[in-house]
Amino acid sequence: MSATRSLRATIAASVVAALVAAPESSADELHLKDGTVIHGLLEEETRSGYSFAEVGEKRAKSHRRKDVARVVLTFELPAFVSNDPQWSQEMVDGRTVGYFEKIEDLEVLRSDHYIVFTDSSAGKKYLETMEDIYDRFKKVFPFEERQGAPLMPVFLFKTNDGYYNYYQLIARVTRASAAQSAGHAWRDYYATYYQSPKDPVNYHEGAHQLVANRMNMRGGGSWFQEGMAVYFEGTVFPGEDPAKGIKGIIKSGGYTPLPEFVKLPSLLYSSDTTQSSSLAHNRYQQAGAFIKFLKEGPHDDKWPAFLQALRDGKPPHAVFEEVYGMTIQAMDAAFVEYYS
Numbered sequence: 001m002s003a004t005r006s007l008r009a010t011i012a013a014s015v016v017a018a019l020v021a022a023p024e025s026s027a028d029e030l031h032l033k034d035g036t037v038i039h040g041l042l043e044e045e046t047r048s049g050y051s052f053a054e055v056g057e058k059r060a061k062s063h064r065r066k067d068v069a070r071v072v073l074t075f076e077l078p079a080f081v082s083n084d085p086q087w088s089q090e091m092v093d094g095r096t097v098g099y100f101e102k103i104e105d106l107e108v109l110r111s112d113h114y115i116v117f118t119d120s121s122a123g124k125k126y127l128e129t130m131e132d133i134y135d136r137f138k139k140v141f142p143f144e145e146r147q148g149a150p151l152m153p154v155f156l157f158k159t160n161d162g163y164y165n166y167y168q169l170i171a172r173v174t175r176a177s178a179a180q181s182a183g184h185a186w187r188d189y190y191a192t193y194y195q196s197p198k199d200p201v202n203y204h205e206g207a208h209q210l211v212a213n214r215m216n217m218r219g220g221g222s223w224f225q226e227g228m229a230v231y232f233e234g235t236v237f238p239g240e241d242p243a244k245g246i247k248g249i250i251k252s253g254g255y256t257p258l259p260e261f262v263k264l265p266s267l268l269y270s271s272d273t274t275q276s277s278s279l280a281h282n283r284y285q286q287a288g289a290f291i292k293f294l295k296e297g298p299h300d301d302k303w304p305a306f307l308q309a310l311r312d313g314k315p316p317h318a319v320f321e322e323v324y325g326m327t328i329q330a331m332d333a334a335f336v337e338y339y340s
């Protein structure tokens with residue numbers, strides 16, 4: 001079983017600092033129910049709401065879900081990341097100094113679409129893997145690469161300790177929490193430690209990175225983001241095809257009905273501690289199978305409109321109604337029937 005996957009990471013202090021100079025047009029928007037619109041960066045979606053850093057403010061503030069009408073995510077990266085698509089030395093230093101134990105061991109390698117920072121000797125091999133991910137992903141989910149799109153950063157640590165240190169620093173999580181993951185993708189980067197270039201975790205996290213940075217889709221919800229990554233993984237590794245297990249999950253009652261499923265802030269964490277790991281597993285499978293149903297099932301012609309509606313920031317029930325002409329309950333029933 002590959003590592004626990006987590007998108008749940010808060011952003012680096014350097015990204016917060018860059019916000020000060022960021023124009024409002026390249027910021028996320030938090031629309032409150034009282035009509036206020038806050039510009040800044042979404043740091044984290046939590047069970048109870050959102051952690052949101054306003055432009056010009058040093059610290060993120062928490063906003064309760066019931067006070068928030070809408071979240072609009074920008075697809076542009078902070079200016080300091082995209083001002084040199086090939087990454088100047090200054091940009092490289094800004095993202096690496098303080099994050100590698102021995103900075104003198106750091107190697108920086110570039111390929112057509114990626115830049116890897118590593119203290120291991122496997123940088124070249126991983127770049128080949130990332131380019132393989134890029135090619136395969138583009139065939140499954142076609143996108144236009146915009147002119148001057150910045151190389152996507154990959155942090156490859158020689159040891160798992162090096163990776164855990166990085167994760168702790170960048171996301172301000174506990175060691176125990178960092179040590180549960182073997183890799184994570186967040187904003188523009190993918191970070192991991194050396195295992196095998198062919199490990200499915202690279203393909204899963206690499207898909208997250210491309211959904212955000214080449215399909216320009218950061219929103220949609222955990223069900224969508226994880227579904228895309230799990231589905232893509234299944235196209236590369238037949239053993240990971242989410243369609244295989246979903247029938248059993250539906251039969252055994254490990255299935256979460258769609259109206260509830262699309263509201264989960266994270267598929268990974270749940271309040272059900274007794275079964276949390278199998279529940280998380282089932283939910284990842286369900287997310288991947290649902291994306292497969294939408295992409296390959298009886299409504300496959302609606303796929304581009306579905307993506308566009310999510311990109312426009314519409315909530316799932318409105319997306320299903322407008323694009324498919326189905327209530328979320330009817331969509332749920334159609335999905336269950338498709339796999340039964």
Ligand SMILES: [Zn+2]
Nearest residue numbers: 005006226229
């Ligand atoms: Zn994931």
